[in-house]
Amino acid sequence: MNLKLTFKRKLYIFLMKVAMIFSTVFTVALIAFLLFYVLAQGIRNINFELLTTKPSYLLGKIGILPDILNTIYIIIATLIIVLPLGVGAAIYLTEYAQNKKIVKTIEFASETLAGIPSIIYGLVGMLFFCQFLKLGTSIIAGALTLSIMNLPTIMRTTEESLKTVPQSFREGAFGLGAGKWRVIRTVVLPNCLDGVITGCILTVGRILGETAALLFTAGFAHALNGIITGLVSPGATLSVALYVYAKEQGEFEIAFAIAAILMILTLIINLVATLISKFFKLRSSI
Amino acid sequence: MKGIINAKNLNLWYGETQALKNINIEIPEKSITALIGPSGCGKSTFLKILNRMNDLIPIVKIKGDIYYNGKDIFEKSIDVNSLRRDIGMVFQKPNPFPMSIYDNIAYGPRIHGIKGKQRLDEIVENSLKDAAIWDEVKDRLKKNALGLSGGQQQRLCIARALAVKPKVILMDEPTSALDPISTSKIEELSLKLKDKYTIIIVTHNMQQAVRISDNTAFFLLGELIEFGKTEEIFSNPLDKRTENYITGRFG
The missing domain is CATH 1.20.5 (Single alpha-helices involved in coiled-coils or other helix-helix interfaces)
Known part of the structure; x- marks a missing residue:
């Protein structure tokens, strides 16, 4: 051959x-x-003044401090709303729900929900939160809209990691006479923290990049507010501000500065995510 | 010796399949009872309903009664968590929780409201000593239990079960995943524990049943074929099917 x-x-x-x-x-x-x-x-367009001041038409200056704060407010508010809802729903669906058909239906619905274009969430959010619930165009209305948008993400990642917790852990705990909620709290949840954190990080990333849904619900304002007044007032996040500066005001230097900041933030989030998952792997291997 | 667990006309179905047929058995206190039989004969199923672990499987239907210390364990008024405290369990695959050795042992006592470092320390030490693993782990109580070897993990699980002061310990093929040395350690440990506890052990290993058990129950296709003193079952079985099984003709 x-x-x-x-x-x-x-x-x-x-x-x-x-x-x-x-x-x-x-x-x-x-x-x-x-x-x-x-x-x-x-x-080259990022400088200290840009990061720490608000824009002033009188002085003809632009600062993005309000947009940075708005981004932080909206991230915190969204996570506070979406975490208990998403994690709670995931726990119910995987640990308590008996009717597997309904669970499958809900999972299918949430997967579909995750694939809907965000501008539709914006439209619905505007009609429901801003007008029907009379929240007006505000950070809180934006956060509520983003919560609905990210609910499937948090739910799915938590559910997936709940399913990876070995049944033998649950059996062991039940066998010692632990009640259901205690088993979930002390044995199941600690073992799927990494899944919850992954969901949070994905959510934060999505919030950072979201514009369409927020244009409708949180508005374009660049006013400097504290967190309480900030929540009920309109405010642009960094991504929205990027859109506004580039498209409506032709300030491309500022837009690129914001773009660079967003990129750096995304990089940091990814690094943190890797570090956290490494930390969890390390802890469980000891 | 009086029976601590009594099954009366017990039937069990998984959906439409009947897994246990009219079981009647009286398990004596402070002794080792071995449940033997081929795979799928119902011995593990029988073991698991004794502390109602079947509650976790929704499709199970049960007819008949099991009495633990004279009380019907299927009655509505029974607190299943206290029942499982009294009737502990060791599983086929060692399943320590992914936490420290100390926290694994203290998990049970903490559920049942025991607080205070001193009391917990005491329970942890005694349980580990009773499970003959104290000397191996006393210097690394704060280390993760998953770092132990398989045999050590299984003894840790026994210690964890002992920590809630049970009366009965159910063992579901506790040595099937272990090497011979670890197996003999667990067997020796079981013999030591039977002075204080009632042990019911499911095993595929007939030599193991002969070595450690006082009584043996032979299950086949969901029926209890024969139950009696181990030496009699293995030397002079009454039923032809028992004889065929223990002599290795099937199973």
């Missing part, structure tokens, strides 16, 4: 290799270009 590679075969291997290297290089180059372009354009 002839074990030597034929010329045809060699050529084929060579071409496939080239094709693979090309697609890898192309993908990496595209991402690198995007990153460097935004960072290069953005970072």
Whole structure:
């Protein structure tokens, strides 16, 4: 038998290799270009004053402190609303619910919900929270809208990690005479914290990037407010501000500065997520 | 010796399939009872209903009674958590919680309202000593229990069960996942524990049943075929099917 590679075969291997290297290089180059372009354009426009002042038409200056604060307010408010709801629903569906058909239906519905374009959430949020509940265009209305939008994410990630907790842990605890809620609280939940945290991080990432739903519900204002008045007043988050500065005011330098900040924040969130999951892996392996 | 657990005309179904047929058995106190039989004969099912672990499976239907110390365990007024405190369980695969060795043992006492470091320390030490694992772990009580070997984990689980001061300990093939040395440690431990506790053990290993048990029950296809003194069951079985099983003709 002839074990030597034929010329045809060699050529084929060579071409496939080239094709693979090309697609890898192309993908990496595209991402690198995007990153460097935004960072290069953005970072030189970031300065201390931009980060710590509010915009003033009288002085003709732009500052993005209100937008940073609004982003933080909306993240905190959304997480406070969505975490108990999402984690609670996940616990009910995996640990308590008996009717598997209903559970499947709810899971299917929540998956569908997760795929709906965010502008639809914005529209519904505007009609329901801003007008029907008379919250007006405000951070809280935005946070409520984002809560609904992210509820499926938190629910699904928590559910998935609840399902990974071995049944033998539950049996062990029940076998010692523990009640259901105690088993969940002391054995099940601590073992799926990483799932809950993953859900939170995904949610924060989504909030950072969300504009469509917030344009309708939280508005464009750049006023500097404390957290209480901030919640009931309209306010732009960083992404919304980026849209407003670029599209309505033609301030591309500011828009790029915001874009760079958002990118850096996303990077930090991803790093934190990796660190946390490493921490949990380490803890469970000791 | 009087019976601590009595089953009367016990029948059990998983959905439409009958897994236990008219079981009548009286399990004597402070002794080791072995449940043997081929896979799927109902011995594990029988073990698990003794502390109502079947409550976790919704499709199970039960007819008949089980009396623990004269009380019907299926009665509505029974607090299943106290029942499981009295009738502890050790599972086939060691299942320590992913927390420290100390917290594993203290888990049960804490459920039942025992507080105070000194009392818990005492319980942890005594339970680990009773389970013959104290010397191996006393220097690393704060370390995660998952770092122990399989055999150590199983003895830890026995210690965890002992910590709530049960009267009965159910063991569901406790050594099937362990090596011979760990197995003999668990067997020795069981023999030591029977002075204080009633032990009911499901085993696939007939030598194990001979080595440690006082009484043996042979199950086949959901029926209790024969129950009696271990030496009699293994030397002079009354039923042909028992003889065929223990001599290795099937199963």
